[in-house]
Amino acid sequence: MLIDAAQIEDGSTVEADLCIVGGGLAGLALASVFLDTDSRVVLLESGPLGEDPEADDLSEGTSTVHPSVPLSESAPRRLGGAAETWGAWCRPMEDIDFEERDWPWSGWPISGGELAPYFQKALEYLEMSDRGFTGRAWADGLPPLYRHIQDDTGLLVGVWQESPLAPISERVAGGLKAAQNLDVHLGATALEIRTRPDGDRVIGIEAGTLNGKRFSVQAHQYVLAGGTLGTVRLLLASRDRSEAGVGNEHGMVGRFFAEHPHIVAGRITLSRANGRPRFPAIDRGLGGTLARIEMERPKSGIRAGIYLGEDVRRREGLLNVIAHLRPPSVEPPRVALEFFRELRHKNLKKMLKGLPGLLRQFPEVVSVVYRRLLKRPRRLELYVQTETLPNPDSRVVLSDEKDRFGMPRAELQWHIGARDKEQVARTVELMGDELEAMGLGSLELEPWLSDSGEFWSSEPFGGLHLMGTTRMSVVPEEGVVDPAGRVHGVDNLWIVGPSVFPTYGAANPGMTIVATALRTADQVAQVLAGPDLG
Secondary structure, X not given: OEEEHHHOOOOOEEEEEEEEEOOOHHHHHHHHHHOOOOOOEEEEEOOXXXXXXXXXXXXXXXXXXXXXXXXXXXXXXXXXHHHHOOOOEEOOOOHHHHOOOOOOOOOOOOOHHHHHHHHHXXXXXXXXXXXXOEOOOOHHHOOHHHHHHHHHOOOEEEEEEEOOOOOHHHHHHHHHHHOOOEEEEEOOEEEEEEEOOOOOOEEEEEEEOOOOOEEEEEEEEEEEOOHHHHHHHHHHHOOOOOOOOOOOOOOOOOEOOEOOOEEEEEEEEEOXXXXXXXXXXXXXXXXXXXXXXXXXXXXXXXXXXXEOOHHHHHHHOOOOEEEEEEOOOOOOOHHHHHHHHHHHOOOHHHHHHHHHHHHHOXXXXXXXXXXXXXXXXXXXXXXXXXXXXXXXXXXXXXXXXXXXXXXXXXXXXXXXXXHHHHHHHHHHHHHHHHHHHOOOEEEEEOHHHHOOOOOOOOOOOOOOOOEOOOOEOOOHHHOOEOOOOEEOOXXXXXXXXXXXOOOOOOOOOHHHHHHHHHHHHHHHHHHHHOOOOO
């Protein structure tokens, strides 16, 4: 059932077998495993159905180190969470992303093979095709330029599929309303985790509503699915038994924050044989325009990118970097971006609301379309999204500012630097060699990427792919949760979501979020089926 938490009796206690904190992509995927089972499940979602500025304000915080991250935009408070506004482009992490590599803190305590069955389940949950995620599998749907690259170079072409679960709440709300064993409390913000005196077991979650009510949830097992920022805030703010918070005996909660920088890393000056381009995407006229549209938005409903093979990455000791080829970027007005995002999600109400602003800036929108798609480019951009090195100094801490519940807000300290730049630069150089050999043109790195030092481009970037902060590890000195997803030292507390990723790959995290959540759900189900040791 869907329950308005504002109507709950003040000071009451809700009892369940399982309490899930957070109704975003991870929490909803985990909850789906328990639908129509014998387990009584309570899910606390801080926001309502749909947008609410008061609820979203609870996610506000500060980002104190360049580059900054819009915290509330990355963690909207509503059923579905960030999966209400995500692009829904999905791709699994690769096996190499789980391996220990040549730098500190690399690798997962589980292999890609162990997660493979759950990637298959994630594929089904996200309602995507089973054709896979390689360019070879989608050869008939690839833009022509990517087909040339796949056939004529040593580069690999990878594919993203678009999940129809966007926005996710519209797809799951009906099932949640009809569920007999699962109650979703909307507008219920988890404020504190209560544990036994020795801290080894959770005895309750204290929650509050925007209209001032307080209640508690008592369950046998608890799963935190509040996202990379929200989960850390809750753990660190729960100081009933320890000033360090819950699960933070070794000071690891909040560390290893990561994002996927999205940035133009180089530009390819195009070659033309006898004054004519070799590839349709760089031709003039209608044919070239259609090819450029196809390159950015293939009719097959996929997106493509290029990357180095695993053997090259191992030999060179490189992170995972995926690049997209595109005409020179001319950013549309924000109002246009928002309008077409709502058009894609078929949100008629928000489309109509944004239409006057779009019409006011229509000449500018037309100019962008002309320069981005109609005008024949002389160069193509290499637009990359990249993994970064695990860094314990990249972290989320509590700030001195508090939200309306008196809960400390998050302060994000994201560090990326010279070594990350070197990795991107070397990867792009190797890609450029391959593209030049096939006759596409010559690559020039962006000047800031060629310079030594810590500085990254000053333009805004990031995919709102917030990861790390409660990383998975074998031993508690190196992370927050064990390989099953259980918090070290707290036998009935679990965490799901991108915060458990020890390393990050370059793929959008959504599919791995679902896969790891489904894996942890199976572990929790096994515990619930056994004797209660509490």
